Amino acid sequence: MAPFGKLAFIPGRIVHSNEILVLLGDDYFVERTCKQSIEIVNRRLENIKEKIEKHRKEKEVFNQQKKYTSEFLNDRKNMFEIKENDDDTGVKQEEKKPIKSTY
8 A cells, every 4th residue: 555645645656866956947847856955946046046146245345335324314304405696797708700711
């Protein structure tokens, strides 16, 4: 009798009990031994840990940008703009003389 779920047994026998179906991606599966499957899982875990660390660093950069932006906006309240009028009414400009043509 071979187990079929938690509550049922069916007549049969277990063959190749050390083989597991492993998903390679895009609905491709391959039969691997338990040892090979553990190696695949460990490689995937390392890849995921690297991605998590990369995202933590990106998050830190964004938090720093957010901090500097909020500091700038808070400092901006203490700033004021200087405006000056540019009056050129008292300054004479040279008159442009037409260029004589030599032809």
